[in-house]
Amino acid sequence: xxxxxxxxxxxxxxxxxxxxxxxxxxxxxxxxxxxxxxxxxxxxxxxxxxxxxxxxxxxxxxxxxxxxxxxxxxxxxxxxxxxxxxxxxxxxxxxxxxxxxxxxxxxxxxxxxxxxxxxxxxxxxxxxxxxxxxxxxxxxxxxxxxxxxxxxxxxxxxxxxxxxxxxxxxxxxxxxxxxxxxxxxxxxxxxxxxxxxxxxxxxxxxxxxxxxxxxxxx
Ligand code: ADP
Ligand code: MG
Numbered sequence: 001x002x003x004x005x006x007x008x009x010x011x012x013x014x015x016x017x018x019x020x021x022x023x024x025x026x027x028x029x030x031x032x033x034x035x036x037x038x039x040x041x042x043x044x045x046x047x048x049x050x051x052x053x054x055x056x057x058x059x060x061x062x063x064x065x066x067x068x069x070x071x072x073x074x075x076x077x078x079x080x081x082x083x084x085x086x087x088x089x090x091x092x093x094x095x096x097x098x099x100x101x102x103x104x105x106x107x108x109x110x111x112x113x114x115x116x117x118x119x120x121x122x123x124x125x126x127x128x129x130x131x132x133x134x135x136x137x138x139x140x141x142x143x144x145x146x147x148x149x150x151x152x153x154x155x156x157x158x159x160x161x162x163x164x165x166x167x168x169x170x171x172x173x174x175x176x177x178x179x180x181x182x183x184x185x186x187x188x189x190x191x192x193x194x195x196x197x198x199x200x201x202x203x204x205x206x207x208x209x210x211x212x213x214x215x216x217x218x
Contacts, residue, residue, distance in 0.1 A: 001028060001029050001030045001064065001065065001159075001160075001192060002026075002027070002028040002051070002062070002063070002064050002160070002192065003026075003027050003028075003061075003062075003063040004024055004025060004026045004027070004051070004060070004061070004062050004063075005025055005060055005061050005063075006023055006024075006025065006059065006060040006061070007021055007023070007024040007025070007047075007050065007057050007059075007060035007061070007062065008021055008022055008023060008024075008057060008058050008059045008060055009021040009043070009046055009050065009055075009057045009058050009215075010058045019215055020043050020046050020215050021043045021046055021047055021050075021057065021215045022215045022216050023060075023216070023217075024047060024060070024210075024216075024217055025217070026208075026210060026217075028192060028194070028208065029192075030159075030190065030192055031186070031187075031190040031191065031192060032192055032193075032207045032208065033183070033186060033192070033193040033194070033195070033205070033206040033207050033208070034192075034193070034194045034195070034206055034207070034208045034209070034210060035195050035196075035197055035202065035203035035204075035205075035206035035208070035209045035210070036048060036194065036195065036196045036197075036209075036210045036212065037196075037197060037198070037200075037203050037209060037210070037211055037212070038211055038212035038213055039213070042212040042213055042214060042215065043212050043214075043215040044164075044196040044212055045164055045196060046215075047210075047212070048162055048164055048194065048196050050062065051160075051162065051194060052081065052085050052087055052160075052162045053069045053072075053077045053080055053081050053085060054081070054087075056070060057070060064080070064084065064160070065084075065159075067080070082111065082156075083159075084158060084159045084160055085158050085159075085160055085161075085162065086153035086154065086156055086158030086160070086161040086162065086191075087153060087161075087162045087163070087164075088146070088149050088150055088153045088161070088162070088163040088164070088166045089149070089163075089164055090164050090165040090166065090168045090169055091169060092137070092142075092145045092146055092148075092149045092169075093149065094137040094145055094148055094149060094152075095137075096136065096137050096138060097136075098136070099133065099134050099135060099136055100124060100129060100132055100133050100134070100135055100136075100137075100140065100148045100151075101117065101120045101121060101124060101133040101134065102120075103137070103148055103149075103152055104120035104123055104124060104148060104151045104152045104155050105117050105119070105120035105155075106152075107152060107155070107156050108120065108155055108156060111156070119155055120133075120151070120155060121133060123151035123152075123154055123155040124148070124151050126151065126154070126185065126188075127147040127148070127150055127151045127181060128147065129144060129147055129148060129151070132144060141174075142169055142170055142174070143170050143171075143174035143175075143177070143178060146166060146167075146169070146170060146174075146178055147178065147181065149166075150166070150178065150181060150182065150185070154185050154189060154191070157189065158191060159191065159192060160191065160192040160193075160194065161182075161186070161191045161192070161193050161194070162194050162195075163182065163193070163194070163195045163196070164195075164196045165196050165197055165198065166178060166179070166182065166195065166197070167179055167197065167199050167202060168197075168198065175199060175202075176201065176202075179199070179201075179202045179205065182195075183205060193206070
């Protein structure tokens with residue numbers, strides 16, 4: 001379902017060209033999970049952003065459902081993202097002025113779903129936060145906020161869910177509950193899961209691992 005070939009990303013810096021990603025290749029089928037691991041600065045977030053269609057490479061292709069998202073116009077890539085992609089960030093990225101249920105419902109409302117609120121409640125139930133649906137992010141713990149972010153990402157029924165260090169800001173116990181939840185939802189919804197993580201336990205649960213060092217797959 002996802003096929004990445006000869007992906008490179010370089011930027012110009014005062015010191016000359018900086019190769020952030022060099023010749024990355026990978027194939028991932030539907031409902032598989034992939035962990036992208038490697039030290040800080042190895043290019044993990046850059047790769048995740050390119051696979052999610054949030055950023056573009058210098059060369060190479062990212063074929064998703066027979067279409068190269070690299071060759072799409074910005075507008076088509078945005079459409080692709082809204083149809084296929086969910087994203088969970090390390091720092092949650094919830095809107096502070098909206099309650100948990102409103103945060104989960106918003107992307108569905110933007111898509112024109114008329115029953116966004118009732119679907120949002122269902123997803124909050126799945127992450128065990130039904131009782132906190134009227135709470136604002138600041139009234140929730142980090143782990144609870146991340147569960148809301150996961151509910152929001154899954155509620156749009158993405159074909160591919162990207163998560164950048166989803167347990168990075170959580171203590172170990174909360175983090176492992178959250179990663180179990182990601183895999184439960186991954187199985188339940190047959191979502192392809194692509195994670196960046198420092199958490200080796202979490203990486204081991206994935207079907208595949210991509211190890212990056214200085215932008216190269218090792
Ligand atoms: P990781 O997520 O593995 O920590 P990143 O993908 O964030 O790594 O970054 C990889 C390297 O590329 C880092 O050295 C970072 O400073 C550099 N980098 C990322 N984006 C840019 C950019 N737009 N311009 C210059 N350097 C960048
Ligand atoms: Mg990163």
